[in-house]
Structures are given as structure tokens and as C-alpha cells.
Amino acid sequence: MTSIKDLARHLDISIGTVSRALNNKTDVSQETKSKVLKAAAELGYVPNQAGRSLSKGKTNVIGFVLETDSEGMMQGDLFFIRVFDGMQSVLTKRGLNLVALLSPSNVEPEAYLQQIVARRFTDALVLSSIHRNDARINFLNQQGMPFATLGRSLVDGGQPWLDLDFDGVVEDAIARLTQKGHRTIALALPRNDLNLRHIMIESYRKNIAKAGLQLDEDLMIRISPGDRAGVTLVHQLINMPQKPTAVIYSDHILPFGIYRGLADLGLTPGVDLSLIGVGTRLAAFLTPDLTYYRFNLFDLGVRIAEALLTIMDDPTAAEGRPVVRESVPFTFIEGQSIADLT
Amino acid sequence: MTSIKDLARHLDISIGTVSRALNNKTDVSQETKSKVLKAAAELGYVPNQAGRSLSKGKTNVIGFVLETDSEGMMQGDLFFIRVFDGMQSVLTKRGLNLVALLSPSNVEPEAYLQQIVARRFTDALVLSSIHRNDARINFLNQQGMPFATLGRSLVDGGQPWLDLDFDGVVEDAIARLTQKGHRTIALALPRNDLNLRHIMIESYRKNIAKAGLQLDEDLMIRISPGDRAGVTLVHQLINMPQKPTAVIYSDHILPFGIYRGLADLGLTPGVDLSLIGVGTRLAAFLTPDLTYYRFNLFDLGVRIAEALLTIMDDPTAAEGRPVVRESVPFTFIEGQSIADLT
């Protein structure tokens, strides 16, 4: 490994000057600068991160914290990769390294997070799978670790957040379904602790009422964990006294299970049961065509990264400045998974 | 942040002693040790990673390098998460942090890797998506960065590797298919540069011959990049002069496209076209049931991590010691996607 010392010796100038040249400080002659840069390139010099971190008190690492659920299944998969890429596209420009951190399934997520924070492994974090009362938010605040969340929580840490507009998804879905004559609409809900669940419930309540329909609590169904979620859901729906004609969901894998569950019973999506929800590129594989909502996840990543940079650049002024807090809009993709009952 | 210096001052002993106590060295009195540990807990002291890295020349970070293809699609997704988890389960015990590193789509993968290595960001790396002639292998060797690969290459860097037994998959698939009367069997191949492609080709050649079938080069088809791969493949197969009755593949997403492509043409998997290949838990969503091969990916992760630890612990003895180099076996899952033509 060639160090700054080697470089200095090689050029026969002082370490300090080399450092300043490398960091493009103003008080170095152009000539020296280019000489240093050239030599650095030749010797393949790249600053050692540990040395720099120690001196500057920054690691230049941003962590993206991912959670797998109890089944080791990741809601996100394809989801997060796009967000991740969007974030990188802005962070690399700033010399920041984005890394994905996955809680091991054999360690408590909180313990894992604590360890990351305590070691000062990152300069900032992005949290996903936000809970309704997410203890991590206060924890990070109290530890002075800058962060943003992909999703919101009842707990407000003053941090920037971005969220997918699930509220709007449910609203739009109910509008479309009722317009096509659906009057018994089920809602497939994710696991208990996620705030997303509550956002969906609220939106569902509001928009069912708005549509002039009777609210039936039994129509709000928690999807079971694991791979069989969609299949199980179909059986539940089919066996309800008031059989729903449609179901709205947020999990992009769920429709695969639903299609499968329907097929097992000889039923057809969009005929025997309508479904609409959030989808990714995987949706294109379903037959008949899925009707779904898509988000621009790359863009979301870009915006999260930008929001994060803002608070990192100026952590003190956090009070006065408006913090980025937005729901990102969806795009509607027409398909054949909704029946017209009129 | 409380540093070791604070701790020492607080206890009124020297920094050196504190350090030794913290690291549980033998030459410290039990009494001092427990005093230090207690104080550390009270003051919430956690060693600063940068300082430690600088001093020890180790970062305690292991990087898992992931690639997305040109479409930003990740072959792996669900795949890698399990492997990752398996690795973590052994690495955390050793106080090592595993992070996922994704080349940004707007940066050359090689440049990204170089940067990671040069910054000495990690103590070791795991490479995936191994190419037939993978330049990264020599690069890492020459940089003195310990690494293991998830897949092998023609380039031999002496590193440990583990690979999924795709060779065996193709062999078993051909055996099963021919046994059921298939005589025109297509092979769906991944992108050019992956070594996996060549492993599959070789195995295909060998086993087609072994089955006493005529080799037809046209039956080895490169799948197109992107989401439409499976659909496109179906069209290709259908339009061949010698229409294949079956296809073998390695990409766990591909069957979704194939099912979709067949459905579009009113054809049925396992009847009009048989298919068999590598699958993940997603496979369970396909109707009719997919016939496929499954790997224990968690286990694979465990073994990769262990192999990595071996070379990290004793980098010098690398020559004499047997390096872990294995193909991990598959499990066959019976389904209905293979027609019996006999």
C-alpha cells in the first residue's frame, strides 16, 4: 500500500503539501497540484480510509439498514436494489460509500443497530421497514447519528423521510373498484408493527366511507407471514360469509400467491376475484395482466440521498430548515385483474 | 464520544492498561480488568473503529460484492439474501461486520472495486457473478486482498470458492428429460461473460452425448437481457424448425417469463413445453407446479464465510493448506412442468 508518506518522499516534498494538493486546497501552487496528482495516479495512491476517518472524524460511509422478516423473507428484494442505486448515484459524487447492512437473522435488530452506531461505522444511516412506534428513531437521535427514513412513524425524530404514497394507492384503488361496481373490498395488511399497515387502514376507512360503503372490519385482513401468504389469503377470502369481490394490497409478491391460490381453486384473477396493489417489474409476469401501481424507486433513492446530504452538511441548522418529508407518487398500470361488475 | 483516554483518566490508570484490559490480554490483573470493564459499560465506551483499524491494519469489515446486470436487474435478489445471512451467522461471532457492496450502475464495476480495495475499506471480499476470465481475481491477488468467490473462473487465484452445482443440475435434468422421452432439449444460457454459462454448455454437451442424442448448437440459446427474457425465449423456441420439447435454465426468474410467454400463446407449461432448472421459494407461486432444483443458500453462506476466515487467519500458509473448493449439491423438487412423452 502506498501511503501519503511514500508519495511525499517520491516527490521530495512534504506530507502536508501532498495532503493539501490531494484535497485540492487553495493554498497550493497549480504546478505542485498537478505534479502530485500525476504521481498519485502513477503510484496508484488512494487515501487510506481509516487514517482519514480518524483525522476528520468522518467515515465517508452511509449505511442502508435492511430488515428481513421473521421468515427471513425480504419484503423488499428488487425493491431496495433500485432505491439503493438511486442513492449511490448521488452519494458517489460526494465520495461517500453506500453499504447495505442486513440484520443477521440470529441477532436482535436493535442490538445490531446499536453495534453499528456504537462503532461509528457510518456517518449516517437510512432506515427502512419503519414501525408505527419505531424506537430506532429516538435511539439514533440520542446517539447523534444523522439519518433518514424510508417511511414514517408516529415517533417524530425531526429526521427527513420519504414514503411511498400508499395512502394514495388505497384511495385510488377504492375509487376505481367502486366505480366498477365493487362493494365488498378486502384490504390485505402487512405485519402488525409496520406503520404502513396503519396508513393503509386509515386510508381504507376514510375512502370506504367516502364511497358510501359500509365499513366491515373483517375485510381488513392481516396477511400471514411467509411464502404462502397469498394462497392463504385467497382461502380466507373465499370462505368469508360476505365474499369480497376485490382485494387491495401493498406487498408486490403477494399477487403471485393470490394468482396461485386462485388457480388452485380453478378460479380466475380479474373474474372471480379482482386485485390491485403495488407492483414491481415482476408484475409483468402474471397472466392475466395485473392491474397495479408502480413507483419510481431510483428517483426515490436520489431524493433520500439528497435529503440525507442536507442534514449531514448542516446538522446544526436542522431546526430552522425545512426537512424533506414527502410521499412519492405512483403510476397506474392498466391490466386485467379488475372485473367490471356494472 | 468517550474515548479510551477518557476511560483511563476516569480510572486514573494508563491508557495502555485500559487497552489491554479491554482486549482481555493475559498480562492484566483480574481486578483491573473487571474495574475497566465496569467503567467502560458505565461510560458507554465502545472502541472507535477508525483508530483500531489504523493501529491494527484491519477494518473488521467484510464486503460482499454484488453486480447488477446492464438492465439493473439483479439475478440474485432473494438468492443473495440467504447467502448473506448464512455468512453473517458465522462472521458476527468473530466480531466481523458483513456489508453488501453494489456497484452503482453509473460507475464501472472495476473502478468501483478498485476504489474499495485501495481505500482498504474491507479486510476481505466475496465476489459473485464470476466471469469466465475474471480480471478481478488477479487484481485482488495482486492487491493482497483476501477473497473468496461464489463461483469459479478459468483464472485461478488460489482463492477458496464455492459454487452451485450447475453442472449436476444440467446432468440430472437431461437424464430426467430423456428418460421421459424428450429428444430435443434446449438450454437457456445466461450472459456471455459469466463462467456459469460455460459450465452449463460443457455439461450440456457431455450429457447430450451420453444420452445418445445428436448435439444441435442451435438449441443452446442465450437468454436476452431484461425482464422479457422468458417471453422472448418462448417465441424463439416455438419458431424453431426443430421445435424443442423442453428447456433447461439456471435463472430462477426465467420460468416466470416462460410461463407468461406460454400463456400468451395459449400454451401450457409441462404440456406444450417442459421446463426444469434452478428455483427459489418464488417457484412455489407457479401453476402448474414447477419442477426444479433448489440449493441450501444459507448453508452456502456459512461455508463461504468459514473458507474466508481460514485464509484470513493464516494468509501465509496459503500454499500448503487445502483451500475450500466445492460445488454445493442441489435438491430435486418434483412438479408438473415436465411432460412424459413416452
Added chain:
DNA sequence: TTGTAGGCGTTATCAG
């Protein structure tokens, strides 16, 4: 514009 020197937090060596 450049060189010097101190410090970031930790570990390791070497006296005591």
C-alpha cells in the same frame, strides 16, 4: 506557497 508538528483513538513494544 511550503514545511513542521501535533493530534485523531487504538494497539504494541519495551522498560520498569
Added chain:
DNA sequence: CTGATAACGCCTACAA
């Protein structure tokens, strides 16, 4: 068993 000190690589006053 413990304390002092140098070293890791880099940055940044401060001095020249």
C-alpha cells in the same frame, strides 16, 4: 502487572 511511548495514515493549524 503497569506505564510510557511510538506508530498506524491523514489532516490542519501554525510557522517559515
